[in-house]
Amino acid sequence: MTNRTKAWLSVGLLAVTILAGLKLASSLQDNAIARQVAGNAPKTSTPPEQVVLPLPTVSTNDESVAGQTLYQEKCGACHSLDQNRVGPRHGDIYDRRAGTVPGFRYSAALQELDLKWSTQNLDAWLQNPSQLAPGTSMGFRLSDAKEREAIIAYLKSVSQDLN
Numbered sequence: 001m002t003n004r005t006k007a008w009l010s011v012g013l014l015a016v017t018i019l020a021g022l023k024l025a026s027s028l029q030d031n032a033i034a035r036q037v038a039g040n041a042p043k044t045s046t047p048p049e050q051v052v053l054p055l056p057t058v059s060t061n062d063e064s065v066a067g068q069t070l071y072q073e074k075c076g077a078c079h080s081l082d083q084n085r086v087g088p089r090h091g092d093i094y095d096r097r098a099g100t101v102p103g104f105r106y107s108a109a110l111q112e113l114d115l116k117w118s119t120q121n122l123d124a125w126l127q128n129p130s131q132l133a134p135g136t137s138m139g140f141r142l143s144d145a146k147e148r149e150a151i152i153a154y155l156k157s158v159s160q161d162l163n
């Protein structure tokens with residue numbers, strides 16, 4: 001072997017060593033990332049007590065959050081979830097038989113209305129209460145279909161929470 005060949009060989013060897021070193025370093029780094037992802041990373045990562053968990057809320061989807069606001073705006077003057085006011089309380093209205101909230105004085109129309117509140121008949125009710133129950137004392141209509149949908153989704157979500 002000439003000196004020149006030797007020189008080239010050692011350059012080549014050096015290059016191979018460097019490449020191998022880089023590869024090792026990057027796989028070590030991958031391991032470190034994998035450990036962090038797995039949650040058992042050493043001191044530098046966020047300790048478990050700092051992990052922010054979402055607080056439990058009554059409603060979990062966007063539609064029923066919008067529904068809650070709409071409910072307060074449109075129905076809040078007469079209804080609440082937990083108290084009878086001008087209208088009966090609504091905390092467990094979904095799937096409840098019409099006219100059966102204890103302690104509320106319903107019109108004869110509501111007492112005689114023979115149905116359980118579902119998405120469909122709540123929608124009909126909110127469009128026009130007097131058409132569903134002629135003689136009812138609820139004199140309020142909600143003409144916007146999207147708003148009815150959001151409010152009904154909200155009432156459904158709170159009712160399920162109570163069950």
Ligand code: HEC
Nearest residue numbers: 074075078086087088098099100106107110136137138140
């Ligand atoms: C101006 C007052 C008023 C507003 C506003 C109002 N309600 Fe009512 N609501 C009443 C009254 C009064 C009754 C009882 C009707 C009866 O006995 O005939 C009632 C009854 C109901 C019932 C039947 C309850 C049952 O126990 O069977 C539902 C459902 C209802 N309202 C939903 C709503 C929703 C949802 C809104 C808002 C989009 C709303 N109401 C807005 C006054 C109101």
